[in-house]
Amino acid sequence: MSTDTPSASADDAPSRAELQARIEDLEESLAEATDEDDAKKMSIIATKGTLDMAYPPLILASTAAAFGYDVTVFHTFWGLEILHEKRSKNLKLSSVGNPNMPVPNFVGALPGMDRVTTTMMERKIDNNDTATIEELVETSLDMGVEFQACQMTIDLMGYDEDEFYDGVTTGVGAATALQDMADADIQLLV
Template sequence: MSTDTQPTPDGAPSAEEFEALQSRIDDLEDELAAVRTEVDDDTQKMVIIATKGTLDMAYPPLILASTAAAFGYDVTVFHTFWGLEILHEEKADDLKLSAVGNPNMPVPNVVGALPGMDRVTTRMMAKQIADNEVATVRELIETSIDQGVRFQACQMTIDLMGYDEDDFFDEVETGVGAASAFQEMAEADIQLLV
């Protein structure tokens, strides 16, 4: 009889039994790794398309993105056309609010069309934001970045509008086209257009 199959004097498993146990442990570790990968793949994804760059329209995509990221979502915000203003490092602190065509403005469109009214309504909104201790656009961008939100800038819009990529926040991904954004949306659980 082979020594590999004989029981050991101290009751420990034989070499053959040990090999079988090691093989089973390896199989279980492989199964566990597969389950972990599956759980990682179950992370919900959200894609937001930001198309507007006014002060009032900068908040919805940023608040939704930072909140979703806080809940564990994988979030991408694709900025196109005027939405690029939000990602412009200098302009993010100086976004304007238009009084004309905004039904929630406390002034009628005729008055809103007067010269200087956009400055007035922008100051009113900025004061309301400060009085209510709401985060600034810059603070929301920085919070979102800290939480892993990916900000993408549409390359076609960068070229069309003559933006300089160096003017965006450092973490902004440039060189992204509509095809990439579409692929992100196709893979996302939630897609929003703001």
């Protein structure tokens, strides 16, 4: 009893070069998929523009970028002050309502006290060789951090987009920020 099994002819078999090309394509696809899976993403929303509240999103963003995170910082409302090249150099510190101020609220409410507490903080920053807001923004941009400026806030507050640091992304809305947060491994609201 003989069984007739179809046998593949040598002409039908893929060549060694074709097999090697298929293997290379699969390895490349695997590498791309692995790279995408390993990429960590952080999304930060910056809403405040005082001297003490400008530091947290900038320090977190630059540190995360140094650790290989893909970082986006969405700046809205007063957080846009951080991205404004001239205003970011003159951010103030509010002495009223800040529980960590070295002066009681009733003293902090006196005229000129915000300037006094801001000067105190600026001296502390300088004496400790802490990076300035400008240095942190520029370092973060150099490290690939994407700073996004909320378009609605730009329009509402009358910001001139040309006065932001070079490299700031404008024209971004809340829907983009929400999608970015949904895709991120870490989401922070500062």
